[in-house]
Amino acid sequence: MTLYALTGTPGTGKTSLSNELRSRGYNVIDGKEHIKANGLLGELDAERDTHEVDLDLLNDSLQEYRDSPDLYLIDSHLSHFMDCSGIIVLRCHPDILADRLRARGYGENKVCENVQSEVLDVILCEATESDIPVWEIDCSHDDIPVSADSIEEILKGKSDDYVPGKTDWSLEMDKWF
Ligand code: ADP
Ligand code: MN
Numbered sequence: 001m002t003l004y005a006l007t008g009t010p011g012t013g014k015t016s017l018s019n020e021l022r023s024r025g026y027n028v029i030d031g032k033e034h035i036k037a038n039g040l041l042g043e044l045d046a047e048r049d050t051h052e053v054d055l056d057l058l059n060d061s062l063q064e065y066r067d068s069p070d071l072y073l074i075d076s077h078l079s080h081f082m083d084c085s086g087i088i089v090l091r092c093h094p095d096i097l098a099d100r101l102r103a104r105g106y107g108e109n110k111v112c113e114n115v116q117s118e119v120l121d122v123i124l125c126e127a128t129e130s131d132i133p134v135w136e137i138d139c140s141h142d143d144i145p146v147s148a149d150s151i152e153e154i155l156k157g158k159s160d161d162y163v164p165g166k167t168d169w170s171l172e173m174d175k176w177f
Contacts, residue, residue, distance in 0.1 A: 001066040004155065005079035007127065008090030009118040011100040013139040013147060017090070018075040020148040026155075029065065031076025049110060055081045071155065080127040086135065087127045088154055089164070090147075093140040094119055094172040116176050119169045128164060135162035 006014050006028070018028040035041050035053055038061045042052035059082050065072040066083070073088075080087045092100070094115045101111045117123070127134045137150045154162055 001083075001085055002068075002071040003062065003065050003082070003084040004071070004073045005082055005084045005087040005127075005132075006073050006075045006090070006151075007077055007080040007087060007123055008139075009092070009097065009123060010077060010114050011097050011104065012090035012092040012118070013144070014075045014077070014090060016144050017139070017148055017151060018073070020144050021073065021151060024148065024152070027070055027072045029062075029072060029074040029076075031074055031079060034061070034074070035076075053078060059083055073151075077123065080123060080130075080134075084132060086133045086154070087130075088151060088162075089124050089127050089134060089136045091124075091136055091138045091140070091167040092118060093138075094169050094176060096140045112176065119172055119176050121167075121169075124164055133159075134164050135159050136164040136167060137162055138167050 006018065008014055018030065022028050035058065040053055040057055040061065042054065044051050055078065058078065062074065062082055074082065080089065097118055098111050098115050101114055106114070124134070124136060135154050137147055139147045150162065153159065
């Protein structure tokens with residue numbers, strides 16, 4: 001199995017980096033498209049403004065990629081819940097993340113909810129709950145090609161620089177809670 005999860009809070013850069021990696025010849029599954037194409041998009045949770053997705057069914061639907069001899073990445077904020085070879089968690093400084101999400105047209109509640117999740121390392125914590133290797137890349141400042149180079153280093157096994165725990169947004173806590 002060579003399936004890598006590319007995960008992170010919305011706005012950290014999953015889709016931008018997926019596009020960059022595709023242009024470099026990597027196979028990257030668009031999680032949203034895959035979920036829709038496989039009929040896995042569940043009920044809208046109006047309060048959270050997200051659709052429910054059955055994680056077990058999503059995991060099963062990825063089997064063809066695990067069985068493939070080729071390397072795949074999957075771009076999804078749910079990808080770290082999947083059985084995979086490794087998990088790459090993208091991170092972004094809270095202020096920069098807030099700007100990116102506002103630029104996307106998110107309302108202040110949704111901006112705040114996502115930034116709080118980033119400040120609390122929610123996805124990183126979820127990712128490290130499994131025995132799957134986890135890496136972390138700070139995508140706040142570097143440009144997209146530089147961050148894509150980091151992902152390539154991880155995929156090639158040169159991953160010591162990306163052990164989790166280097167990003168720490170705890171000093172930003174007061175501002176968002
Ligand atoms: P996601 O798919 O995680 O929600 P997107 O890729 O849609 O994130 O949005 C990330 C935004 O941040 C884009 O506007 C992108 O141009 C910008 N950005 C700036 N620097 C980076 C970086 N190093 N890596 C990824 N995205 C970046
Ligand atoms: Mn995206």
